Amino acid sequence: MGRNFSELFADAHWVTPDISRDWVRYRNDENPTGVCWHVPASSDSPILSVIIPTADADRGGYFAKLMESLTAQDMQDFELIVLKGDKRQGRGINISASLAKGHYLLTLDDDSSLPDSKTFTKLIAAMELHEDIGMAGGNNTVPEWATPFVKKVMIQVPRRSWEPVSEIIDSDLAEHPCLIMRAELFRKVGGENEVIPRGLDPYLRQVFREAGARVVVLPDIIYHHLPPETWGDLLGQMYRNGYQAAFANIHSPEWVIETPAEHGEFTLRVPLWKRVLRYPFRMLGSVFKGHELWVMCQLSYAWGFLRGWVKEGGWK
Structure with missing residues (x-):
């Protein structure tokens, strides 16, 4: 049995x-x-x-x-x-x-x-x-x-x-x-x-x-x-992800690796400046697709990243 x-x-x-x-x-x-x-x-x-x-x-x-x-x-x-x-x-x-x-x-x-x-x-x-x-x-x-x-x-x-x-x-x-x-x-x-x-x-x-x-x-x-079941939990998770991403970019940039949404080959590492510049364009693309939930997630992630960047000394 x-x-x-x-x-x-x-x-x-x-x-x-x-x-x-x-x-x-x-x-x-x-x-x-x-x-x-x-x-x-x-x-x-x-x-x-x-x-x-x-x-x-x-x-x-x-x-x-x-x-x-x-x-x-x-x-x-x-x-x-x-x-x-x-x-x-x-x-x-x-x-x-x-x-x-x-x-x-x-x-x-x-x-x-x-x-x-x-x-x-x-x-x-x-x-x-x-x-x-x-x-x-x-x-x-x-x-x-x-x-x-x-x-x-x-x-x-x-x-x-x-x-x-x-x-x-x-x-x-x-x-x-x-x-x-x-x-x-x-x-x-x-x-x-x-x-x-x-x-x-x-x-x-x-x-x-x-x-x-x-x-x-x-x-x-x-x-x-399965993702979080409520708006509060979801946006809180995205905020934490953004904060931790800032921590990683400041303290261990050599381990920051791309995470593509598709199968197959991809560029392993993209400079931070390029990732920052492409972010608003990707968000705009989400708006045009009608993915308002993902737009809110991106905003929460960006806020977490900004807070993390400041608190962890990335601006120095």
Whole structure:
């Protein structure tokens, strides 16, 4: 009989992890605050380790629904590692990866949703068949059951959803909300960057590419990465993103990498001055498209970036 992760979560035992992660390239040991819940696999050498970093193991009820998705997976040879409360998501993932025994690592966000019970089976099959793939993501689509507001966010905001691919394609849209990686390669490239508060996805994709591995999106893998459900929460998130982007541009500009909204090749780095100049034109384009929600998000992001730039000393 399979495991019921909802019941296991109700009785979860959280512990402070005490583990070395000397393999991490950019490590941050300042004020680690996370606690760990570990559900081992039935075997000592599972094929998959599922890693979920989370602020509160709730996320407005999304986390509980994710536990139901794990219970429904037809492939149960996986361990679950949840790292709760660490303000550095990259560190949380690295700590979890240090504990992991799986041949593959799969990261999920606490607000991810897996509608297909064969997701894990399909991900592993693709990795086994294509040895040149280092990391692979799925297709983020708009769920039918989402509220009208959430649907609007996912349609208007770039990278929040896209048309599922019909074949394996090299893509920058492979993202942490549903991302499988070869565990050995993850550790070899130094894991997540624990120093930066924002930009983990583009950094990790790039170091995998530099190691000679493909970064792809797979066909027939569907997930939903759900945005905030209210205007206040959405604009607050965009403000924080803007502030953290300013922090990254000031303190670690070498790790600021482009995040295109489409699959395929792209320019890796664009100078800050050029990004600033193109911003109002992109916003104007959103106005002409009637994407008023995305315009408001862009304004909130810009305000956060400006506040961050001033407070973090970017004007000096």
